[in-house]
Amino acid sequence: MAKRAIAPGGRIEGEVELPGDKSISHRYALIGALSEGVSEISNYASAADCQATLQCLRGLGIAVESAQETVRIAGKGLDGLKEPRKTLDAENSGSTMRMLAGVLAGQPFTSTITGDDSLRRRPMRRIIDPLRQMGAEIKSSEGDRAPLQIRGGSLHAIDYTPPIPSAQVKSAILLAGLYADGVTTVRESVCTRDHTEIALREFGANIETSRGIVRIHPRPKLTARKLTVPSDLSTAVFLIGASLVLPGSWLVLHNIGLNPTRARVLDFLISMGAAIRIPSLQARDGELAGDVSVKHAPLEGGTISGFQVAEMIDELPILAALGPFTEKGIEIHDAQELRVKESDRIRTLAEGLRAMGAQVEEFPDGMRVAGRSAGRLHGARVDPQGDHRIAMALSVAALGAEGETTVRDAECVAVSFPEFFATLERLRGFEKK
Numbered sequence: 453m454a455k456r457a458i459a460p461g462g463r464i465e466g467e468v469e470l471p472g473d474k475s476i477s478h479r480y481a482l483i484g485a486l487s488e489g490v491s492e493i494s495n496y497a498s499a500a501d502c503q504a505t506l507q508c509l510r511g512l513g514i515a516v517e518s519a520q521e522t523v524r525i526a527g528k529g530l531d532g533l534k535e536p537r538k539t540l541d542a543e544n545s546g547s548t549m550r551m552l553a554g555v556l557a558g559q560p561f562t563s564t565i566t567g568d569d570s571l572r573r574r575p576m577r578r579i580i581d582p583l584r585q586m587g588a589e590i591k592s593s594e595g596d597r598a599p600l601q602i603r604g605g606s607l608h609a610i611d612y613t614p615p616i617p618s619a620q621v622k623s624a625i626l627l628a629g630l631y632a633d634g635v636t637t638v639r640e641s642v643c644t645r646d647h648t649e650i651a652l653r654e655f656g657a658n659i660e661t662s663r664g665i666v667r668i669h670p671r672p673k674l675t676a677r678k679l680t681v682p683s684d685l686s687t688a689v690f691l692i693g694a695s696l697v698l699p700g701s702w703l704v705l706h707n708i709g710l711n712p713t714r715a716r717v718l719d720f721l722i723s724m725g726a727a728i729r730i731p732s733l734q735a736r737d738g739e740l741a742g743d744v745s746v747k748h749a750p751l752e753g754g755t756i757s758g759f760q761v762a763e764m765i766d767e768l769p770i771l772a773a774l775g776p777f778t779e780k781g782i783e784i785h786d787a788q789e790l791r792v793k794e795s796d797r798i799r800t801l802a803e804g805l806r807a808m809g810a811q812v813e814e815f816p817d818g819m820r821v822a823g824r825s826a827g828r829l830h831g832a833r834v835d836p837q838g839d840h841r842i843a844m845a846l847s848v849a850a851l852g853a854e855g856e857t858t859v860r861d862a863e864c865v866a867v868s869f870p871e872f873f874a875t876l877e878r879l880r881g882f883e884k885k
């Protein structure tokens with residue numbers, strides 16, 4: 453697989469429109485398929501993960517057309533999915549597998565869903581348990597891993613408190629709740645991203661939310677919608693990170709999703725001294741979006757723990773990679789979930805940053821990355837272990853290192869942000885002529 457050389461230096465200057473939010477794209481596609489009529493989704497994510505969701509829906513008999521970033525989904529209502537002839541492939545996408553499992557649990561047929569090597573290593577018990585409680589029959593590989601064979605049918609409503617805060621688990625239960633015999637309740641100790649609740653409401657579901665409790669009424673009539681996906685903040689943070697590493701940088705990102713359950717990373721960066729402004733903010737289709745402007749400023753450093761972990765779960769890799777560029781370093785605790793993401797993100801980050809000369813202490817549930825006083829990073833060969841967010845985080849750290857860094861299997865960035873390197877180099881004025 454292709455490696456990528458990252459030359460350090462330069463500065464980020466410019467304005468960008470980024471691809472659509474990955475989490476929201478998955479949900480619009482899934483719920484669109486269960487609605488009646490053709491939904492038109494603009495700015496659908498270019499992320500390979502979201503293409504995997506479309507492919508799975510095609511496998512379930514849904515006609516999906518996509519032209520550039522507009523996707524049309526010919527929904528067939530709650531009972532319109534067909535038994536797939538082949539195993540569904542979620543590729544690298546945990547969201548696809550876990551959320552689709554919730555839908556499959558409500559279908560009167562058997563389906564099998566698998567994924568790539570990384571996804572087949574990730575824990576699925578968190579969805580298997582509640583979906584079995586609802587009445588689905590689920591067979592898994594050893595250790596509750598994928599492939600999952602799901603025999604769906606009529607489901608019972610449950611009142612469930614997931615043991616781990618997870619939007620994917622909450623969403624799987626809510627989607628299964630569409631097919632239940634009563635009102636399904638999910639209780640969360642930490643509020644995770646609420647895009648499923650918002651999207652279900654947009655498509656016409658009867659869903660109530662209050663202080664960490666979500667209730668979904670069964671068998672709504674879902675109706676096709678025309679929706680626009682805001683751009684992905686979890687993708688934007690890598691470019692924001694690059695602006696904070698490279699002195700003299702400025703950047704304006706347009707139409708970024710700023711749902712409060714996702715935007716905590718901006719508060720955290722601002723609390724560390726980052727010059728981030730939101731000059732415009734608007735609500736559309738139940739989601740908040742706005743422009744985000746960033747100017748390079750020195751960073752203080754800080755600690756992330758407790759409920760902040762769930763709020764910034766996808767941003768922890770870039771925050772850790774910014775550690776060596778801060779005054780006091782970055783410390784992360786209570787983040788054992790990072791060990792079961794697309795890679796063991798604590799280990800992969802620690803190894804990558806150490807290879808570049810960073811001082812990193814690894815804990816079972818986090819890490820401490822020393823700040824500037826530990827010395828400047830140097831170029832190195834790093835291996836993100838096929839994990840898109842680690843590849844981008846280490847590439848951003850490489851911008852501030854002395855000498856060139858080589859990132860192994862760098863094309864894995866396509867899982868969430870295929871345009872990452874091209875956008876970075878364009879903003880640095882380093883485009884290949």
Ligand code: S3P
Pocket residue numbers: 474475476547617618619620621623645765766
């Ligand atoms: C996601 C939820 C989070 C996040 C993932 C996307 C979602 O996973 O890390 O990238 O779209 O619901 P968990 O639910 O496992 O925390």
